[in-house]
Amino acid sequence: MKNRKKSLAEFFADRWALFFLVAEIVFFAIVSRGFLTPRGIQIIFFFGTSVFLLSVGETFVIITGGIDLSVGFVMGFASIVAAKLIVVFTESGMAPAAAILVGMVLTFIISLLPGLINGSLVAFLKVPPFIATFSMIGISHGVSELLIEGVPAKNLPHLANVIGNGHLFYYARGKGMSIFSRPELERGEHVLELLPNIVIITFILIAVFSFILKRTRYGQHTYAIGGNVDAALRSGINVKRHLVTVYMVSSFFAGAAGVIYMLQYVTGKADAGAALLLDGIAAVVIGGASLYGGKGTIWRTILGALIIATLETGLRIRGVPTFDKYILVGVILIGAVLVDQIIPERVEEE
Amino acid sequence: MSKSKQEPVVLSEYEARKTAVVLARNWAALFLLFLIVVFSFSGGAGFFSATNLQNVLHLSTTFLILAAAQTFVIISGGIDLSIGFVMGLSSVSAAKIMQILHAGDNPVGMTILIGMFVGLVVAVPPGLVSGILIAKYKVPPFIATLGMWGITNGITLHICEGFPVGFLPQLVTKIGNGFLFFILPGKESWMLIRPDGLSGEEIRSLTRIIPSSTIFVVVLLLILWHILHNTKFGQHNYAIGGNEDAALRSGIHVRRHLIIVYTLSSFLAGIAGVFNVFQTGIGNFTPFTAMYELYAVAAVVIGGASLSGGSGRIFGSVIGVMLIATLENGLSISGVAPFYRFIAVGLILILAVTIDQLFPKLISRRAAA
């Protein structure tokens, strides 16, 4: 009897983030009309893409016991690089689709560079991750501004907008289902839009890396390094090389967030991700990862990111100033750590 | 026989090593001197003039205060990410009160004093809460203060609704931008506050000596230096940062101490915020791109502190601040585009930590050889 009580409390403590998310959704569903509709739910994901991507990359770093402060500005940097490349390619006569594809791929590759530098500083020169990645903020911010000389990148092909704000499926009564292309509408007709393109891209990337973390040797070594660096080292894991690649994963995701941002807002901006420092790290910690390393999963990080994205969209639909979001994320962040620390203790005492 | 012959050699090698260590320890100060020399050439009189140097000092005031706050926290083995936004909260709160009182035609002195008071008071709870979370509930400092980062930022934006708070008494900026002496050569001189009713020509020829802000911040830093170096509290701060368990076992009230440290840090950020009102004449919320708290960490680390706690000096942090400030000012006077400054600061920071990391190795290698 007593035992069951304990395990029940543990059960809830373990899954509080999930229950919190459900409670949050119920709350907003009651107070704001239009929240719990296909459209409302897709908006959560649509505007949440940056947080999802940044926090998933950050999860890898945090599991190793590090931190990457630079993701927001690497995201801005990547949004500019992508925009610039695509503009240059289209101006040189490339077809928009090809320009966008090549520009995106190149940006993904370029965005590995900040991570390579961060990781090398951390692994080889033993610079604390906090300092190495803060320096990278300055460097990526500076380089971004240099690239655009103060004005947001513009003149992107219209196709970028179509991809960034389009959906995979459209369904209009009487016109049937169409893929990628929005049907022509007459007055008063409604179209049901399903699966925003950028959300699909985001979750494909996340699924791949979630698999890597969970199922492969690479993932196992990531946990081992965060759990006990000495153990990892002595069992022959190439810790330094591994750390470098982990920071590259993080900046790759920041790069992806930048590319998605470019598609979504059809521009590149140096400070595109400046406000996301809190959100990106908070999502990981709300998801139960420890800053001391060794703990955390992608699925839980997504849960944390969803809590934040739902909050943001819910408040936005209600027309509440977004200032409140910062307060609430701060409170949830601290609450998350308190729950993780206090509740298990209490359970043991009983 | 052979031993006595060897002795002087060993000694001089030891001396050389010691000199090298001293140089490495103070590389930031040396680098600062180097920068000043370089900018004196590249920026000319524009950089190396009393006016500009006083200007650099004046504009560094808030940065100096924030770095001093961060120094206390970092020595204790923590980090305070909230100070940038606490500063914004204080700035906006103080200005808002002054604005309201000023609009109600209250006496200027009272208006300013109450505004100041409120600005300082609102800075206490964030630090107190972070401190309690960290000390009592074992929330990692990074998380507790990052949470407070969001909370104070949100509250600040609520108060000012996303706009700077203006329409304050004129006296505010006169105090904030005062100098110890204003001298109209050959005619008259004033102290602290620039007199009204001077002609444009007179204002241009007015010689200003020592910003009041500098006197203020020097006094504040001396007090903080005294606390850190000459008091039990300061000693405990190093002890806790060095080895928290040992500190606890030797009877230090670690919890209470940490709560005080984070409250002090936050309160100092409040002082910086109130000062910010005096300097600019408006209440400024902190934008995301400002990253004051991160720059403060950078300055402290450049100044020789370790993020793992137990080491750091107020004077070192001051050097760190002046290094970054001089770099930014010198580059801008030398006509370098602002973007390069971000990059330069990033590189200097990496350099700073790398020097600290490499140096023990240099020493041990030589000892082994």
Add this chain to the structure above:
Amino acid sequence: MGFLLEARNVTKTFGGLTAVDNVSIGVKSGEVLAIVGDNGAGKSTLIKMISGVYSPDAGSFYFDDKQVKIEHPRDSLGLGIETIYQDLALAENLNVYSNIFLGREQTKRLLGLIEVLDHSYMYSESRKILERLDIKIPALKSKISTLSGGQRQAVAISRSIYWNARVLIMDEPTAALGIAEQRKVLDLVRSLKQHGIGVIIISHQMHDVFSVADRIVVMRRGQKVADTKRDETNTDEIVKYIVGAETVVT
């Protein structure tokens, strides 16, 4: 000389401190070599060089009488030198079988393409090795952080044995254990010896040392001050070497 593993004239300094000063040791196959010495004598540093955690400032290593390079833990693991450290070096956030396979995880191919961890293989292999060593750990899927000191020790030992160690190094293997667990570890050492494994064991317990060791090396302030067969010495003499009453090298 017939040593399986030999370290010749190795030296290691930390800053100004010489932790290990020009020390040579060797172990034959099927032999148990005990290293004893006061705290800070340099025992752990010496074996960390052999296992590749620290690289020596001077000196060389021989395996099967051939000179070998040991610059990284991978090198010594590759030679078949397994080490159980004083601090055990287990990843507490991972489960038992993941630790046994740490760094050498078994993988399989998914759809013939993608390499993924083969959990069921690692689980059943770990089960086998634990049974062979007669070690009882209830749940192989539980994290190390939930195990007792003795259980952790057992995991560390199983890990080494599983990988067919030719030399097993143990740094104070019984320090954290209860009496029954200590006895089991010593039994284990004797059975390893039967299998022709060379064992180097660091211990403070004279009783343990004399009950399992064939040869005893005494370290003092970074130097080797004695190297003698167990049958040619006694506890009193070893203690004298440890505290520095005499200096004899045979």
